[in-house]
Amino acid sequence: MSIRVEALTKVYGQQKAVDGISFTADTGVLGFLGPNGAGKSTTMKMLTCFLPPTSGTASVCGFDINTHPLDVKRNIGYLPESNPLYTDMYVKESLAFVAGIHGLHEPANRIAEVIEQTGLGPEQHKRIGQLSKGYRQRVGLAQAILHNPQVLILDEPTSGLDPNQLVGIRQLITDLGKTKTIILSTHIMQEVEAVCSQVIIINRGSIVANDSLSNLRSNNKGNTLENIFIELTN
Numbered sequence: 001m002s003i004r005v006e007a008l009t010k011v012y013g014q015q016k017a018v019d020g021i022s023f024t025a026d027t028g029v030l031g032f033l034g035p036n037g038a039g040k041s042t043t044m045k046m047l048t049c050f051l052p053p054t055s056g057t058a059s060v061c062g063f064d065i066n067t068h069p070l071d072v073k074r075n076i077g078y079l080p081e082s083n084p085l086y087t088d089m090y091v092k093e094s095l096a097f098v099a100g101i102h103g104l105h106e107p108a109n110r111i112a113e114v115i116e117q118t119g120l121g122p123e124q125h126k127r128i129g130q131l132s133k134g135y136r137q138r139v140g141l142a143q144a145i146l147h148n149p150q151v152l153i154l155d156e157p158t159s160g161l162d163p164n165q166l167v168g169i170r171q172l173i174t175d176l177g178k179t180k181t182i183i184l185s186t187h188i189m190q191e192v193e194a195v196c197s198q199v200i201i202i203n204r205g206s207i208v209a210n211d212s213l214s215n216l217r218s219n220n221k222g223n224t225l226e227n228i229f230i231e232l233t234n
């Protein structure tokens with residue numbers, strides 16, 4: 001298993017944001033769903049070693065987040081919800097910077113490949129601050145996949161994209177999911193239907209569904225994914 005989560009818990013002050021969740025994930029796209037404040041981003045931050053758990057653990061490609069955070073980060077690509085970017089940098093410059101952090105040797109070919117893959121070609125000579133939101137998302141995604149990690153954690157990667165860009169990014173996520181393990185947080189049910197093989201629904205820090213998309217549908221006959229989500233989270 002690429003990802004193994006065991007009794008993972010995060011408490012902020014008095015609030016239990018993530019309450020002892022356990023799950024596994026392997027190659028494919030796992031839809032990580034839940035209402036606002038359910039604990040999705042907090043879980044993703046713990047998996048990427050951005051935040052330490054209060055208790056419990058997880059492993060990424062066999063490396064424990066508590067004991068081997070550097071190995072976890074080498075095997076993971078993360079696009080955070082806020083997609084923080086250096087807006088004064090040019091697109092290629094920012095990718096070269098990230099390639100340097102990962103210690104990629106002769107990164108020019110890989111940078112060109114990732115620019116092609118994420119459709120950044122026409123905008124590659126611009127400063128990030130000059131890019132539209134959709135193209136900034138593509139830069140964030142390009143940075144996340146640059147070191148060719150086995151696991152990708154994508155926190156609402158398509159929020160704010162126009163329909164044309166949505167189709168392109170979803171296709172890219174689907175293609176990447178053929179060989180990688182992807183955890184995809186999204187509020188767009190259509191997107192889940194389009195790209196996810198497995199679905200986890202989290203509510204108030206606890207998992208309320210963990211199944212294949214097809215099982216979830218057949219066990220809730222006649223219900224749309226949207227209705228299943230509403231029933232399980234209210």
Ligand SMILES: Nc1ncnc2c1ncn2[C@@H]1O[C@H](COP(=O)(O)OP(=O)(O)OP(=O)(O)O)[C@@H](O)[C@H]1O
Nearest residue numbers: 012015017034035036037038039040041042043081
């Ligand atoms: N740094 C923090 N300090 C205190 N509380 C926090 C912090 N970060 C998140 N929380 C709280 O933890 C809970 C879970 O937040 P989280 O961001 O993980 O939810 P989410 O499922 O990603 O929500 P959304 O869909 O709105 O992005 C929320 O109630 C939130 O207010």
